[in-house]
Amino acid sequence: GENVEQHPSTLSVQEGDSAVIKCTYSDSASNYFPWYKQELGKGPQLIIDIRSNVGEKKDQRIAVTLNKTAKHFSLHITETQPEDSAVYFCAASLGGNEKLTFGTGTRLTIIP
Amino acid sequence: GAVVSQHPSWVICKSGTSVKIECRSLDFQATTMFWYRQFPKQSLMLMATSNEGSKATYEQGVEKDKFLINHASLTLSTLTVTSAHPEDSSFYICSARKGAGGTEAFFGQGTRLTVV
Numbered sequence: 457g458e459n460v461e462q463h464p465s466t467l468s469v470q471e472g473d474s475a476v477i478k479c480t481y482s483d484s485a486s487n488y489f490p491w492y493k494q495e496l497g498k499g500p501q502l503i504i505d506i507r508s509n510v511g512e513k514k515d516q517r518i519a520v521t522l523n524k525t526a527k528h529f530s531l532h533i534t535e536t537q538p539e540d541s542a543v544y545f546c547a548a549s550l551g552g553n554e555k556l557t558f559g560t561g562t563r564l565t566i567i568p
Numbered sequence: 569g570a571v572v573s574q575h576p577s578w579v580i581c582k583s584g585t586s587v588k589i590e591c592r593s594l595d596f597q598a599t600t601m602f603w604y605r606q607f608p609k610q611s612l613m614l615m616a617t618s619n620e621g622s623k624a625t626y627e628q629g630v631e632k633d634k635f636l637i638n639h640a641s642l643t644l645s646t647l648t649v650t651s652a653h654p655e656d657s658s659f660y661i662c663s664a665r666k667g668a669g670g671t672e673a674f675f676g677q678g679t680r681l682t683v684v
């Protein structure tokens with residue numbers, strides 16, 4: 457089955473700087489890679505996703521890059537703000553209604 | 569956007585009783601929903617895949633008779649924790665996939681279950 461590794465487990469960034477979180481996956485058949493933000497006591501919120509037919513996707517301060525050959529994808533947050541502090545999870549899936557396999561999460565702290 | 573509503577958001581129950589958690593997709597139909605369990609400071613652990621009109625598919629190690637899942641309509645799935653014990657205390661989260669063939673998955677707000 458699919459295995460997703462995520463690094464780092466914790467990340468502290470000065471407000472205004474950029475944050476990068478990286479994930480690798482094992483199943484080359486996976487073709488859908490979402491990123492979720494989870495705040496304390498709440499369910500995960502989809503913030504951006506990418507499909508295997510593109511290498512990069514951007515939405516304002518958030519971007520995701522995908523390297524299918526190396527089987528890794530990354531989340532980039534620029535101009536970080538205190539409200540970006542949360543736990544971020546990457547995931548991989550075969551798409552359709554197949555299940556998501558999650559990474560272990562990254563606790564991001566933005567230092568004012 | 570897509571909204572998934574989960575109810576209740578928290579519940580406290582006595583050992584030996586059963587608890588039902590509802591998961592609804594409010595503005596879209598979901599033929600497939602997923603139930604997760606999350607321990608503090610850990611990732612989401614998939615418990616089962618809930619398919620509308622058919623039996624749920626459970627992950628290895630998850631007790632089918634303890635965690636009953638029903639997906640009676642395209643907008644509602646329920647998880648019933650039967651004969652709950654303190655070790656069942658956890659954060660339970662559902663998700664539903666939206667769109668043709670699914671893909672985008674949206675999550676409910678989670679249910680904090682405490683068994684005393």
